[in-house]
Amino acid sequence: MIGFLSWRIAPRRAAPIVAGALHPLLVVTGIALIAVALVRTVTDAERIVHPVLAIGAIVAVAVASLGLVLATDPVRPPTSALAFGLTVAAALTADGLSAAAGWGASNVLWDDWGPVVIGVVILSFSMFRPGRELAAATVVSLVVVGSISAAEAGDLPETVSPLTSAVIACTPVLLFGVASSVFSYRMSLTLARQQELAGREQRGLARRVRIRLRELMRDSGRAELSAEVVPFFEEVLARGALAPGDPARARRLSAVLRSEIMTGVGLPWLERLRRARPGRLVLHDPAAVAESLPVEQKVALRALLTALLAHPETEGSALHVRVTEVGEHRSVFVRAPWTAGEPAARRALGSFVAVMGTAFGRSQVTVGGGELRLLFAQNPRVTDAGPWHD
Structure with a gap:
């Protein structure tokens, strides 16, 4: 639980291949949310008191769906906290407008589609935002949804209490929110462990590469020696004495050899x-x-x-x-x-x-x-x- 509260989001929340494969599903999810809002609004048209607010609720769902699709686009990472917050806010606005459109006209509160939209939106960000943010969004959504449902129940016939209305309305948000928070937290721990393991493996690989590089430098040095330096030494040995030009030739060979080795090895990739x-x-x-x-x-x-x-x-x-x-x-x-x-x-x-x-x-x-x-x-x-x- 301490890690859940203190864990800092990593730059790489999800592998790009996973995020790319998931994005089409999120596009379908956004379209499905708009379809649900449209269908439920049309089928419950007789209880809508304010049509303008009902249309506004559908527009808010469309904005939330568009925000979900754009915020999770794998080509433009990362999914920011601001985009997540605005998308959830749009879903909450849709719930409020939907409730206001039929305020006092029906006491079948569990037929409201707003809480389901909010829960699905929060769940859709489970691979892109840390668990603490998802949990915070869930708590805020529960307060908003519960308050709206309790207030609406106060203006309805005495068939259900405000507390019962709030519990019924908050259930989808709570279930989806808890699922997304726990999933994100577990994935964060897995990513952290994998990064630590990759770091250790990378340090070991770097050590092996340095060892191999030294071996290649020695091999390169031997090749250069066999091409020019070794014949030079053989000439000196054959003569049994240094010629006047030998020191200058030795310095030239040394500079060429050093330049060849450093150029081949030290050139940036x-x-x-x-x-x-x-x-x-x-x-x-x-x-x-x-x-x-x-x-x-x-x-x-x-x-x-x-x-x-x-x-x-x-x-x-x-x-x-x-x-x-x-x-x-x-x-x-x-x-x-x-x-x-x-x-x-x-x-x-x-x-x-x-x-x-x-x-x-x-x-x-x-x-x-x-x-x-x-x-x-x-x-x-x-x-x-x-x-x-x-």
């Missing part, structure tokens, strides 16, 4: 990628920030660039990549020629952008003027800063 594709990548990273990126960000960026370079839209054109770091803020900006429009970009690169957004924490994708612009940003010390803007 993004620079190696640029040299492997001459003319296709224009790199702007004077401070070599890309070299200090975590492993998951390097892998995600390399996969995105490889996919862009292989796409027919960018064939024969140059991609511009800018990596910057100002204080604790780090960003990657990619520009590529693109004339196929945003839907084609989402189909071709949606999974890569989702992975990048998950690895960095903030993402922005724009298509226009025959160009595709992708912007990813991270603040290592901020874990939940809301949507990122340029």
Whole structure:
């Protein structure tokens, strides 16, 4: 329980593949909520006293559904606390307007569709927000729904008490809210344990890579020695004395050998990628920030660039990549020629952008003027800063 209250949300709440697979289901959920509101409003038309409020309730449900779909879009992570709060507020507004539209006309309070909509909305965010926020939203929703139901019961015939009305109305919200909070909490613990395990494995892998790198450097050194240095030593041994030009030749060989080893080993990975594709990548990273990126960000960026370079839209054109770091803020900006429009970009690169957004924490994708612009940003010390803007 202490972890439930003190746990801080991680930048990566859900794997991008999982979030991408879940998003179509959330779209269907939003459509279903609108359909439920429409059907229940039409079937209960005889008890509606204020039609304008009933229409407003349907509009509020549509706003909540749209907020749910946009807030959980895996291409634009993360799902912010503000988006979650506004979506729940829209669902609460729909419940209030629905109750006001038929106020005092019926005492069948358990037929109200508002509490179910609120509960489903909270449940839909269980993979994207921490358990404490879901629990807080549940408590606020219970207070609002219970108050509305109790007040409405006071204006109805004496067939049910305000307390009973509140309990009946709050039951769906309570069930969905508790389920979402517990699920999110358990998933958070699982993610935290996996991150700790991945950290230990990464440290062990880094140690093994350093050992192997030293071995490769020794092997490279031997190859260079066998090519020029060893023949030089053999000549000196054959003569039995140093010639006047031998010291200068030795210094030259030493400088060449050192340069070859350090160039091959110490070249930044993004620079190696640029040299492997001459003319296709224009790199702007004077401070070599890309070299200090975590492993998951390097892998995600390399996969995105490889996919862009292989796409027919960018064939024969140059991609511009800018990596910057100002204080604790780090960003990657990619520009590529693109004339196929945003839907084609989402189909071709949606999974890569989702992975990048998950690895960095903030993402922005724009298509226009025959160009595709992708912007990813991270603040290592901020874990939940809301949507990122340029």
